[in-house]
Every structure is written in structure tokens, then in C-alpha cells.
Amino acid sequence: MEELATENKGQNLESEMEDQADASVMTIEIGPAHPAMHGIVRFTTQIDGEEIVDMIPEIGYLHRGFEKESENSKWIQITPYTDRLNYVSPLLCNIGYSMAVEKLFGVDAPRRAQYTRVIMGEISRITDHLTCLGAAAMEVGAFTFFLWFIKGREYLWELVEEVTGARLTTNWTRFGGNATDIPDGFLGELQERLEKIKDILRECDTLLTRNKIFIDRVKDVGVLSKEDSISFGFTGPMLRACGIPYDVRRSDRYSVYDDLDFEIPVGSVGDCFDRYLVRMEEMWQSISIIEQASDKLPAGPIAIDDRQLVLPDKKQVYGNIEGLIDHFKLVMEGHQAPAGEIYMPTEGGNGEVGFYLVSDGSGEPVKCRVRPPCFNFVSAMPAICKGGYVADIVPIFGSVNMIGGELDR
Amino acid sequence: MNEIINIAINILLDPFIQTILKIVVIIFMFVMPLATVLTLMERKWSAMIQDRVGPNRANLPFADNFRGRGALHIAADALKSIFKEDFIPRGADRFLFTIAPYFGFAAALSVFAIVPFAAPIGDFTFQITDVKPGLLYIFAITSLGVYGSVLAGASSNSKFALLGGTRASAQMLSYEVFIGISLLGIFMVYESTQISVIVDGQNTYWFGNLIPKWGIFTQPVAFVLFFVAMIAETKRAPFDAPEGESEIVAGYFLEYSGMRFGAFMLAEYIAIVGVSVLMVTLFLGGYHIPWLHLWESAPQALVTILQILKFTLLSVFFCWLQLQIRWTIPKFRFDQTMALGWKKMLPVAMANVLVTAIIILLAN
Numbered sequence: 001m002e003e004l005a006t007e008n009k010g011q012n013l014e015s016e017m018e019d020q021a022d023a024s025v026m027t028i029e030i031g032p033a034h035p036a037m038h039g040i041v042r043f044t045t046q047i048d049g050e051e052i053v054d055m056i057p058e059i060g061y062l063h064r065g066f067e068k069e070s071e072n073s074k075w076i077q078i079t080p081y082t083d084r085l086n087y088v089s090p091l092l093c094n095i096g097y098s099m100a101v102e103k104l105f106g107v108d109a110p111r112r113a114q115y116t117r118v119i120m121g122e123i124s125r126i127t128d129h130l131t132c133l134g135a136a137a138m139e140v141g142a143f144t145f146f147l148w149f150i151k152g153r154e155y156l157w158e159l160v161e162e163v164t165g166a167r168l169t170t171n172w173t174r175f176g177g178n179a180t181d182i183p184d185g186f187l188g189e190l191q192e193r194l195e196k197i198k199d200i201l202r203e204c205d206t207l208l209t210r211n212k213i214f215i216d217r218v219k220d221v222g223v224l225s226k227e228d229s230i231s232f233g234f235t236g237p238m239l240r241a242c243g244i245p246y247d248v249r250r251s252d253r254y255s256v257y258d259d260l261d262f263e264i265p266v267g268s269v270g271d272c273f274d275r276y277l278v279r280m281e282e283m284w285q286s287i288s289i290i291e292q293a294s295d296k297l298p299a300g301p302i303a304i305d306d307r308q309l310v311l312p313d314k315k316q317v318y319g320n321i322e323g324l325i326d327h328f329k330l331v332m333e334g335h336q337a338p339a340g341e342i343y344m345p346t347e348g349g350n351g352e353v354g355f356y357l358v359s360d361g362s363g364e365p366v367k368c369r370v371r372p373p374c375f376n377f378v379s380a381m382p383a384i385c386k387g388g389y390v391a392d393i394v395p396i397f398g399s400v401n402m403i404g405g406e407l408d409r
Numbered sequence: 410m411n412e413i414i415n416i417a418i419n420i421l422l423d424p425f426i427q428t429i430l431k432i433v434v435i436i437f438m439f440v441m442p443l444a445t446v447l448t449l450m451e452r453k454w455s456a457m458i459q460d461r462v463g464p465n466r467a468n469l470p471f472a473d474n475f476r477g478r479g480a481l482h483i484a485a486d487a488l489k490s491i492f493k494e495d496f497i498p499r500g501a502d503r504f505l506f507t508i509a510p511y512f513g514f515a516a517a518l519s520v521f522a523i524v525p526f527a528a529p530i531g532d533f534t535f536q537i538t539d540v541k542p543g544l545l546y547i548f549a550i551t552s553l554g555v556y557g558s559v560l561a562g563a564s565s566n567s568k569f570a571l572l573g574g575t576r577a578s579a580q581m582l583s584y585e586v587f588i589g590i591s592l593l594g595i596f597m598v599y600e601s602t603q604i605s606v607i608v609d610g611q612n613t614y615w616f617g618n619l620i621p622k623w624g625i626f627t628q629p630v631a632f633v634l635f636f637v638a639m640i641a642e643t644k645r646a647p648f649d650a651p652e653g654e655s656e657i658v659a660g661y662f663l664e665y666s667g668m669r670f671g672a673f674m675l676a677e678y679i680a681i682v683g684v685s686v687l688m689v690t691l692f693l694g695g696y697h698i699p700w701l702h703l704w705e706s707a708p709q710a711l712v713t714i715l716q717i718l719k720f721t722l723l724s725v726f727f728c729w730l731q732l733q734i735r736w737t738i739p740k741f742r743f744d745q746t747m748a749l750g751w752k753k754m755l756p757v758a759m760a761n762v763l764v765t766a767i768i769i770l771l772a773n
Binding site for chain 2: 391393
């Protein structure tokens, strides 16, 4: 009897909620445990039949307090946190953060370090796009495509592991250089693996790009106009799919991207299919960038010779007093950044990843703010989805490529 | 002793007992083994397509960790569904929730009642029953399958399940129409809806003994239409919007667990076998082996065994084809499934009927 009473109570509450809204409108909670939401976001969606009437995104399921934690860490201690910002392209966040701190110090990494950063960064861009497109395709039913792409990503992550020692928690860049140089024979292996990636891209291209069912699912779905995209603050492939060739690598000319020849693919309509095509083409461009950078890779040191910034060799630390003091000062007191504030945008896998750093001259930042590209995308989700079908949320969210790590921080 | 044998023979000759025996043999020696093996083969074959190893972990600890290349997963899956908690969500309609899985199960099994597995020997048929309405019976039975999905969706007290149930009902009711219309041509060509007549009609030949009059040759359009419509009717990918695991989680059977969930899964695989069996019966000559009638002195027993073998092999081929389709192409969106049916398949099926009618008229 008691059980029955609670049952009825539950039903009454629900029916009351529905009475308040329009009778034909039903509220469903999509996420965070929904399979397409990857556990990182919730969309409270109102649907009329199969049509979306309204949608409220709720973020914060992956909030770790990155920015607050950064304020209590030394500059160099933040680098490992930036691995976790984007778990499909961690190196791009590493590089972005280190370049921001270098800008604060007013130094540049040596040429060799810059070129290896470009190579590793573009590898990460490919892994980012492989994961994004694979997951998006899987969610519209092309499961095979997903696993083929993940196979390709494995090839690249093994390379990342060879250089940095880890697949995801790379922690590879330092201020004024990199932690490690690329190992011997790396470039040859890189070329072999890129050939494999090209095969996978070609294979998947024939499997999916002209597949009528796939095109029906993504074409003219999730369209957002140029003007709206700009006003929402879109960057990266989402913006380029609308036909605006904005790429931080080209517009800010940071690092050595100026020496390298690459194109910025743009779409025309700004639907999910354009985003798919833009990402596919970007992978080809990244491969070309990596090939050019490997050819041009100069010899030389991988870090600048500045005792205020770079940890001395272990030989120096144990061999003479200056080395020991430098090491001690850098580890205990941290890098003494000049007071001031800077903003350093870089092109992440998803769009503009910017680090805004404020320093008061001590060893710790006053503020370390990240500009995540996905925040704008997720805030635009209601605008994109409204009027579409429930089933459209899946390809749209897949093409948005929301990364909880950098969104919720 | 002789008396006992006589009594046994008399019992076996009794048509009622015979029918019961046939049901038992067909279900437990053909349908169920094939469907259970399919649950594993689906995973193994998809693994092959996707460069994976597939399930291979289940082992027998007391038998030197025997793994049998993953074959033990069949037993592991069955045990898992039996021992899992059989959960009924709060607010669900207990009665409907409990019976819903078995509608689809029963409907999927009923298809085999009228399918012949080999040519009759004397009075004995290799078919449970050869009802006069024939395929009309199948239309009626597949319609019953709708209730399973709708009741499951409506009784679960879950919004995703409700959406799945609505989608399932709309899709299955629509595609029944195309199943019916796509088969009209077959009825006209073989002048009957009775299965035995259709199968025997496919044992005649064009140009002397050159080309058998199989359904696939007399009705090639219907072959494609019927196959597509049956896949949609059984809600397999690419028409699995009612389950839509990425958008409405699992659709109408979202809230099911344990053996009731197992019933839904098994019903799906039985339906795959059912579709394959119907495809062979209607379009690939059923049990008839082409040109075998030229070998006049063939022993009866050998012919029967060959026929059963041919029927089984072709059925397995169609099962494989359905798995291959599922793992190759993406899914339709729900409204696209409906548009494909009403805007493309219906006109084509109608035109097929018209053209068939004109050709038959001219030929006579």
C-alpha cells in the first residue's frame, strides 16, 4: 500500500510539471548519462513529438577548478594541468600555455623546438579530428568508421608516446623549449605512419563521404548562419564551415607557421556536413604541414640557454654550485615572470584556445584564464537545434566536438 | 515387443503428434541454434570488419581455461541474462511490462510455421502446416509483433521508451504495407498465396531446362523491396530508429533487464533468421535445387538431405548479408525511414505490380 502511494505521488509530480507547460510539449533530459553526451553535459530539451521546441544546456560536469588551482601553483606546475584541458589533443594545450608564458617573458623557443612543436601539434590536431569525426559518425550509426579512425589515432598516439613518454598526460613543453627532443629515427617512422593515416583517410572517405544515408543525416542539419556564428564567437572548424577563413595559425602568424605552406579549408553552408568536410580536409593539410616541417627541421638546441627559465642539465646540478642554485631557485621559487598581463591565442583542435595570464612578478600567476572554443559552441546549441528533430541533436553535438576538459575547466 | 513398436509407429503417424514433433524439431534444431549462434557471429563478424578481435574472454577455468575462440560467450550471455536482476521501474504497468517482450518473440517464431524445409515424401511434409492463406498468415502475424514494441514503450514509464514505442509502431505499421504490396507480384506470377504452390512454381524452367523460374528472376524488384521492407519491419539497422541507441538510448526496451531484455534480443535474432528463411522460400526457389530433377534416379533420402542443406546454406547467407549491411552503412533518421517507405518504396512497389500485371496479361 505504501509502495503504491509513493508510486502515485511520483506520477502526480510529473503530470503537474507537464500540465504547466503546453500539453503537447514533453520535457526530456538528454544527458549527462545519455550515450551521445559522453557524460559531460546535459540538455534539458522540450520536444513536441519529435521536434525540438526549446533546449537548455547545462555544463559543469567536468569542473575541476583549473583556474583556481592555477593561482596556487607555480608557472611550470600548471603545464601538466593543461594536458587535461583537452583530452583528445593535449599537446596543443601544452604548446598554447607554454607560448603564452614565453610571451610574458618575452622570449622565443629555439627554431628546432618550434618546428618539433609544430610537428607534434599537428599530430595532435589529426588525433583530435579523428576522434571527433569518428565519434560523430558512430553516433549516426557508422560504427565501423569510428573504429577505423581510432585505429589511425593509435598509430599517432604511439608516436606521441615515443616523444613525450605518455599518450595523454604529455607534459612536454617547457618555457623556452621542450622537455625532450624527438628520438632517433622518429622522422622515418612518422612518415610511415602518415602513409597509414592517408590510407585510412582515403578508405573512410570512400566509405562515408558519398554515402547517401550519411549525407541525408548531416546535410542541412544544424545550420548556423555566418552572422550568428560570428556573434556567438565561433572559431575553428565550426566557423570555417560557415565560409569564414579564420585560422589563428594564419591570422596571428605565431610560431613557424609562416614558413609553412598550407591552405585553410572553408565550407559554404555551415551545416554538419560542411563541418565534416572541413575537418577531413584539415587532416590532409596537417599531414602536409608535418611533411614540410620534417623536411625543414633545423638542427640545434631544443631549449634556450637562459638560467632564469630552463632547468640546467643534471650534470650541472650535481657538478657545480651554480647549476645547483639555478635548479633550486627554479624549483622552489618558480619562474619569476615580469609583472603584466598577456593574451596568447593559438589554434587548438576545436578553434581558438587562448591563455590569458596575469602576473604580479611573483612565482605564481595571479590569474590563468583559458578561452575554450567549445563554450561558444555549447551556448549556441539551442539556437542550432531549435526546430530540428531529436535525432538531429546527435550529429550536431558530434560536429560541435565539445571537450568537457577545457569547457568546464 | 512388436506391439510396442506398432504403437510407437501409430503414434508417430498421428498428424497431431507429427505436428508437435515438427514444431519441436524445427524450433530447437534449426531456429534456436541459428539465432543463438547469430548473437555471437554478429559480434565476431563486426569485429572482423572493424579490425578487432571480438569476444574471446569467456573461459572454462576447470578445463584448462578453454575458450573455444569466444564460443563460450553464448553460454555466458545466457547465464548473465538469467541471473541479472529483473527490474521493473516504478510507475510501470506491471502486467503489460511483463508480457510485452513475448509478443515480438512469439511473432518472430510463428513465421516458421508455414516454411517448408524439404520436398514432401508421400504424405509427410517438411512443413509444420501448409495453410491455404499462406503468406497472408505471415502478414497477420508480423502485425502482432507491433504490440510488443508499443506495449513495452507505453508501459515502461519512461519518456525515451515512449518515443521509441511511437517510432516503432509508426515504422512497423508503414512497412507492413510495403511488404504486402511488394509480394503482390509474386502472388500474380505463381497464382497463389500458398507457400507450397509458390515453392513448386519456382521449380519450373524457362527455355527448356535453362533458367529456373525463381522469384529473384521473375520479380527482381520485389526481391529488393521485400528484403528492405523486412529489415525495416524487424527494426534492424539501418532502420533501427526505434531503438536509436545514440538518440533515445535504447528506445522501447530501455527499461528492460535480465531475461526479458534477453527475450527482446533473441526475438531480434530469430527475426533475422525468419527474414532469411522467407527470402529463400519466396525468391530463391525454397528447398528446390535447380536442375536436380534431371538426375532421375536420385535416391529420395539423398535428395531430401541435399534440399535441407541448400535451404540452410542460403538462409545462413541471408543472415550474413543482414549482419554485413548493419555494420557497413549508417542509420536513417526516423522521418527519413518513413519518407523512404512512403515516397520511394510505395510508388516503386505499385509500378512493379502494374508492370507484372501487364506482362502476365500479354503473355497469356
